Amino acid sequence: xxxxxxxxxxxxxxxxxxxxxxxxxxxxxxxxxxxxxxxxxxxxxxxxxxxxxxxxxxxxxxxxxxxxxxxxxxxxxxxxxxxxxxxxxxxxxxxxxxxxxxxxxxxxxxxxxxxxxxxxxxxxxxxxxxxxxxxxxxxxxxxxxxxxxxxxxxxxxxxxxxxxxxxxxxxxxxxxxxxxxxxxxxxxxxxxxxxxx
Numbered sequence: 001x002x003x004x005x006x007x008x009x010x011x012x013x014x015x016x017x018x019x020x021x022x023x024x025x026x027x028x029x030x031x032x033x034x035x036x037x038x039x040x041x042x043x044x045x046x047x048x049x050x051x052x053x054x055x056x057x058x059x060x061x062x063x064x065x066x067x068x069x070x071x072x073x074x075x076x077x078x079x080x081x082x083x084x085x086x087x088x089x090x091x092x093x094x095x096x097x098x099x100x101x102x103x104x105x106x107x108x109x110x111x112x113x114x115x116x117x118x119x120x121x122x123x124x125x126x127x128x129x130x131x132x133x134x135x136x137x138x139x140x141x142x143x144x145x146x147x148x149x150x151x152x153x154x155x156x157x158x159x160x161x162x163x164x165x166x167x168x169x170x171x172x173x174x175x176x177x178x179x180x181x182x183x184x185x186x187x188x189x190x191x192x193x194x195x196x197x
Contacts, residue, residue: 125185129177
């Protein structure tokens with residue numbers, strides 16, 4: 001069983017392992033993680049700031065750019081149901097409609113334009129949590145989501161310093177978000193979101 005609780009996942013993983021099938025046929029998890037870090041670091045430099053509209057296709061495009069050199073399914077919606085501990089992410093047949101609903105709400109909110117900083121942080125926390133529950137890709141959801149959020153923030157003259165919260169803070173905040181308690185995420189964003197000087 002891999003970190004997402006899929007057992008077995010012959011669609012994405014090498015038989016008898018939880019190692020994702022990849023274009024380099026790397027079958028050692030440590031080496032694959034290292035290759036993933038290096039490849040996505042280079043790919044990050046290819047992602048440019050973009051203004052709204054932001055939609056589900058925007059998210060898929062970011063994912064594809066980050067992972068196309070490693071995974072055949074880069075940018076594609078996952079085709080297996082996944083969970084982490086007691087958290088079950090969106091079912092595969094609901095990913096597209098639920099993601100489109102979230103992005104429609106973002107559009108109707110005018111991409112958070114003309115909000116006070118506190119209102120903006122509240123909306124960002126809810127959006128982050130809701131989108132995290134969709135978890136549309138088999139791997140790489142966090143990195144992809146962070147790039148999208150950097151675009152949303154930069155469009156409003158903010159930057160996000162993701163390193164201002166510890167890994168455990170992020171995990172606890174995301175768990176709280178599952179239960180629609182957005183306060184921990186708001187507290188992280190209060191620290192992490194700053195105006196562009």
